[in-house]
Amino acid sequence: xxxxxxxxxxxxxxxxxxxxxxxxxxxxxxxxxxxxxxxxxxxxxxxxxxxxxxxxxxxxxxxxxxxxxxxxxxxxxxxxxxxxxxxxxxxxxxxxxxxxxxxxxxxxxxxxxxxxxxxxxxxxxxxxxxxxxxxxxxxxxxxxxxxxxxxxxxxxxxxxxxxxxxxxxxxxxxxxxxxxxxxxxxxxxxxxxxxxxxxxxxxxxxxxxxxxxxxxxxxxxxxxxxxxxxxxxxxxxxxxxxxxxxxxxxxxxxxxxxxxxxxxxxxxxxxxxxxxxxxxxxxxxxxxxxxxxxxxxxxxxxxxxxxxxxxxxxxxxxxxxxxxxxxxxxxxxxxxxx
Numbered sequence: 001x002x003x004x005x006x007x008x009x010x011x012x013x014x015x016x017x018x019x020x021x022x023x024x025x026x027x028x029x030x031x032x033x034x035x036x037x038x039x040x041x042x043x044x045x046x047x048x049x050x051x052x053x054x055x056x057x058x059x060x061x062x063x064x065x066x067x068x069x070x071x072x073x074x075x076x077x078x079x080x081x082x083x084x085x086x087x088x089x090x091x092x093x094x095x096x097x098x099x100x101x102x103x104x105x106x107x108x109x110x111x112x113x114x115x116x117x118x119x120x121x122x123x124x125x126x127x128x129x130x131x132x133x134x135x136x137x138x139x140x141x142x143x144x145x146x147x148x149x150x151x152x153x154x155x156x157x158x159x160x161x162x163x164x165x166x167x168x169x170x171x172x173x174x175x176x177x178x179x180x181x182x183x184x185x186x187x188x189x190x191x192x193x194x195x196x197x198x199x200x201x202x203x204x205x206x207x208x209x210x211x212x213x214x215x216x217x218x219x220x221x222x223x224x225x226x227x228x229x230x231x232x233x234x235x236x237x238x239x240x241x242x243x244x245x246x247x248x249x250x251x252x253x254x255x256x257x258x259x260x261x262x263x264x265x266x267x268x269x270x271x272x273x274x275x276x277x278x279x280x281x282x283x284x285x286x287x288x289x290x291x292x293x294x295x296x297x298x299x300x301x302x303x304x305x306x307x308x309x310x311x312x313x314x315x316x317x318x319x320x321x322x323x324x325x326x327x328x329x330x331x332x333x334x335x336x337x338x
Contacts, residue, residue: 063302065271067327068328075325078320086317089315106215108203110217110221116222125169130287132164134291141159143157143158144167146171149174195225214245216272220251222252236265236266239266240330246272247272248263252278254278271330
């Protein structure tokens with residue numbers, strides 16, 4: 001059995017590097033701990049006979065969007081002309097469109113192991129493993145992190161389902177796995193309480209920043225943060241700069257409560273879902289919904305009319321022709337600088 005591995009101390013500088021968009025290149029499975037290599041760009045299409053593609057491109061802004069109707073059912077039959085994108089209030093021309101069901105996913109599963117999650121930890125372990133078994137396909141990779149008073153990397157990038165499941169089952173309430181405490185930002189010192197924001201910050205900047213393609217974090221937590229070194233805004237910015245969508249399954253013990261407001265802000269700003277799950281039945285349903293969400297996304301790409309390389313945040317709004325439908329997509333990105 002692979003031993004528990006600690007995330008190395010963060011060595012990030014105060015400046016962030018903007019990561020902007022992606023176009024489509026042949027996706028192929030890779031070995032664990034290596035980034036997917038960009039290859040040949042593709043053209044706009046509703047479906048891809050030869051599979052989805054992804055490639056880093058400086059000027060392209062890439063958006064992954066899910067659309068639900070008034071009954072909250074996922075809509076899967078929209079075409080490019082059904083979508084409208086605005087950046088800072090200005091209409092943008094869609095350059096790339098695809099209905100993606102097979103584009104590889106790089107997924108980080110973050111599990112809150114603070115004392116307030118003790119009542120559901122067993123169910124989280126069982127259903128978390130089942131969730132990865134359903135959602136991961138050939139070419140996908142995942143990692144497992146836990147967080148309480150510190151943040152632990154239990155399994156690094158891998159497509160080994162057995163290794164991921166064993167890592168999930170290693171989670172213990174407030175039980176450090178050895179190897180020291182993480183210092184996620186420029187500030188040193190010990191972390192006390194629940195390092196929720198630190199976990200998001202580290203997952204984005206230390207693990208997802210070098211990845212290409214669809215990137216998502218699924219967090220099982222009550223969203224109560226106590227003692228993180230980074231602020232909520234810094235955690236959100238880290239996700240936005242790395243084009244990472246954050247989904248939160250809000251599991252809150254009534255004795256401790258949960259911070260639904262914080263969870264809502266994080267998911268809305270990054271284009272993810274927030275689902276409350278305070279029973280085993282609801283937790284299973286929540287994992288099922290996130291699994292469906294990750295496999296029912298439209299991919300939209302555009303070249304912004306604002307070509308300034310000023311490093312500023314730009315707001316994105318995605319609409320569809322049927323105004324009864326609701327679009328779930330990130331709300332902005334940071335332009336490249338220099």
